[in-house]
Amino acid sequence: MNAAGHFSYWITIFIAIAGLYIVVARGNLIKKLVGLSIFQTSVYLLYIAPGKLIGGTAPIIAQEFQIYSNPLPHVLILTAIVVGVATLALGLALVVRIKETYGSIEEDEILKQDESPSSEPH
Amino acid sequence: MIAQHFPILQVVLPLLAAPVMVLLRSGRLAWALATAVSWAALGIALSLLAQVADGGVISYAIGSWPPPWGIEYRIDRVNAFVLVLVSLIAAVVIVYSRASVAAEVPEEQHYLFYTMYALCLAGLLGIAATGDGFNLFVFLEISALSTYVLIAMGRDRRALMASYQYLIMGTIGATFIVIGVGLLYLMTGTLNLADMALRLREVDEARPVLAALAFITVGVSLKLALFPLHLWLPNAYAYAPSAVTAFLAATATKVSVYVLLRFYYSVFGESAVFAALPMGRILLVLSLAAMFIASTVAVFQNDIKRMFAYSSVAQIGYITLGVSLDSTTGLTAGIVHLFNHALTKGALFLLLGGIALRLGGVRFDNIGGIARVMPVTSFGIVLGGLSLIGVPGTVGFVSKWYLVLAAFERGAWWLALLIVLSSLLAVIYVWRFVEAAYFREPGDAVAKFKEAPASMLVPAWFMVVGCIYFGLDTGLTVGGASQAAAELLGSGR
Numbered sequence: 279m280n281a282a283g284h285f286s287y288w289i290t291i292f293i294a295i296a297g298l299y300i301v302v303a304r305g306n307l308i309k310k311l312v313g314l315s316i317f318q319t320s321v322y323l324l325y326i327a328p329g330k331l332i333g334g335t336a337p338i339i340a341q342e343f344q345i346y347s348n349p350l351p352h353v354l355i356l357t358a359i360v361v362g363v364a365t366l367a368l369g370l371a372l373v374v375r376i377k378e379t380y381g382s383i384e385e386d387e388i389l390k391q392d393e394s395p396s397s398e399p400h
Numbered sequence: 401m402i403a404q405h406f407p408i409l410q411v412v413l414p415l416l417a418a419p420v421m422v423l424l425r426s427g428r429l430a431w432a433l434a435t436a437v438s439w440a441a442l443g444i445a446l447s448l449l450a451q452v453a454d455g456g457v458i459s460y461a462i463g464s465w466p467p468p469w470g471i472e473y474r475i476d477r478v479n480a481f482v483l484v485l486v487s488l489i490a491a492v493v494i495v496y497s498r499a500s501v502a503a504e505v506p507e508e509q510h511y512l513f514y515t516m517y518a519l520c521l522a523g524l525l526g527i528a529a530t531g532d533g534f535n536l537f538v539f540l541e542i543s544a545l546s547t548y549v550l551i552a553m554g555r556d557r558r559a560l561m562a563s564y565q566y567l568i569m570g571t572i573g574a575t576f577i578v579i580g581v582g583l584l585y586l587m588t589g590t591l592n593l594a595d596m597a598l599r600l601r602e603v604d605e606a607r608p609v610l611a612a613l614a615f616i617t618v619g620v621s622l623k624l625a626l627f628p629l630h631l632w633l634p635n636a637y638a639y640a641p642s643a644v645t646a647f648l649a650a651t652a653t654k655v656s657v658y659v660l661l662r663f664y665y666s667v668f669g670e671s672a673v674f675a676a677l678p679m680g681r682i683l684l685v686l687s688l689a690a691m692f693i694a695s696t697v698a699v700f701q702n703d704i705k706r707m708f709a710y711s712s713v714a715q716i717g718y719i720t721l722g723v724s725l726d727s728t729t730g731l732t733a734g735i736v737h738l739f740n741h742a743l744t745k746g747a748l749f750l751l752l753g754g755i756a757l758r759l760g761g762v763r764f765d766n767i768g769g770i771a772r773v774m775p776v777t778s779f780g781i782v783l784g785g786l787s788l789i790g791v792p793g794t795v796g797f798v799s800k801w802y803l804v805l806a807a808f809e810r811g812a813w814w815l816a817l818l819i820v821l822s823s824l825l826a827v828i829y830v831w832r833f834v835e836a837a838y839f840r841e842p843g844d845a846v847a848k849f850k851e852a853p854a855s856m857l858v859p860a861w862f863m864v865v866g867c868i869y870f871g872l873d874t875g876l877t878v879g880g881a882s883q884a885a886a887e888l889l890g891s892g893r
Binding site: 328365369 | 534537538541545548549552557558560561563564567568571572575578579582583585586591
């Protein structure tokens with residue numbers, strides 16, 4: 279297969295690296311969560327794209343349909359999407375609590391507040 | 401009749417208990433249900449261990465869909481060992497957490513705490529019991545998400561950031577694992593771990609399999625806090641509620657080590673991982689770095705929970721050192737240290753929670769002279785510290801003994817010396833506690849304290865006694881570990 283045939287894998291890699299970069303390079307807590315979601319999305323593509331065969335249909339048991347695309351990756355990725363949604367929801371709930379406690383959602387401001395001596399555990 | 405469904409009941413009982421607890425809304429009832437479920441899980445795990453003790457494998461097809469098309473729960477001596485460990489720790493910590501959670505978590509959140517506890521237990525047991533790669537990822541995320549919630553319930557406001565950082569890093573780790581499983585699925589066409597092992601032998605294209613190995617290694621290393629991917633651990637352990645720290649320190653990283661062993665030996669095969677690749681040497685270097693650097697950082701910590709958290713990173717280095725030596729003795733050492741360290745750290749964090757109950761935070765500047773008012777707790781911490789150092793008579797010594805034996809088998813005298821040297825570092829930070837607790841005058845705040853309540857002392861001392869007992873009578877632990885090691889090495893190719 280040539281480079282063009284690997285199109286879906288190139289997109290997967292691009293999305294994965296973009297997501298990881300956002301997690302690392304951005305200090306805003308919500309932007310980090312967005313980057314994490316983008317990274318998880320690349321995994322969905324990694325599973326589903328190879329499942330599709332050229333000329334393949336959904337698995338219908340009938341005379342005229344011989345080549346089936348694999349339906350299992352779709353099931354797996356539905357599960358993975360749910361996991362991703364739960365993670366994102368939990369992360370955002372944490373960010374709400376952090377904003378209530380610290381008054382900011384920028385990571386360096388939050389860490390600076392905790393360095394000061396007034397941050398003893400209550 | 402019901403005994404044949406034990407593999408699935410092991411996971412389903414805690415899983416179903418969680419929504420029931422949410423509906424009950426009462427902290428006391430939720431605690432009672434959590435205790436019942438934890439003890440039931442322990443009973444089931446012991447029964448499963450008894451069933452596979454002579455070398456059989458229990459294969460349970462969920463929904464009666466036969467493997468490899470259906471999801472299979474596959475219990476052999478390796479995961480039965482891990483199941484017993486996790487459920488034992490859960491059963492002990494749940495008894496302890498009644499008083500501890502009452503002091504550290506607001507009253508209206510108690511039932512939610514126990515819900516998350518049950519979910520975390522279900523997730524960890526599911527990871528250990530399953531024989532399906534994607535099912536493993538799902539349970540990994542179940543346990544991880546409930547862990548993030550449990551950590552965020554800590555009293556200190558820094559628990560929120562600790563939980564958030566663990567969320568980011570843990571999700572990246574789990575996603576790496578699922579990428580690895582996905583690559584293996586693409587190459588073999590199956591998700592069943594046993595079937596994958598067979599089909600991997602016929603795969604001719606080696607590079608995706610290599611990439612899968614790399615992704616799974618990095619993902620699992622993040623979860624087991626192998627140096628340098630351990631950055632989430634000190635904060636998460638230090639600021640979480642005491643019961644949560646004890647539970648996590650004793651189970652979460654150990655189950656991740658099991659995942660690593662399962663993938664390395666049962667799926668990829670020992671020859672592919674250790675002979676064809678320098679994985680043994682990589683793990684060796686990282687383990688030594690963990691042992692020395694983490695122990696050194698632990699010496700300089702002011703917060704005692706943080707100090708023992710860094711000590712955990714170092715002890716995990718011992719476990720992976722045993723794995724990297726890739727011999728029966730080395731693997732036995734790694735697996736037995738899994739159990740021994742769980743006992744030791746569990747006991748230590750439970751006892752520290754007893755101090756935190758009275759004091760709020762456990763730092764060197766506020767526990768001066770605590771041995772006078774809490775003698776039982778302090779002595780327990782000293783015994784746990786001796787086990788960390790590896791004094792003969794404690795479980796820590798047993799693990800170090802087998803590690804040194806494995807090093808000598810390889811002819812690596814320098815490695816045995818390094819193991820002993822890093823144990824000396826542990827002496828320094830354990831001595832810091834002894835000096836602060838026994839040799840300082842108690843301040844006004846400390847002098848008013850009494851001993852921790854019995855409901856907390858009894859579970860904690862149960863584990864301390866376990867540390868001493870299994871350090872003297874090693875038949876069960878070393879026997880189980882060496883059987884597990886033989887099973888792993890035998891099943892490979």
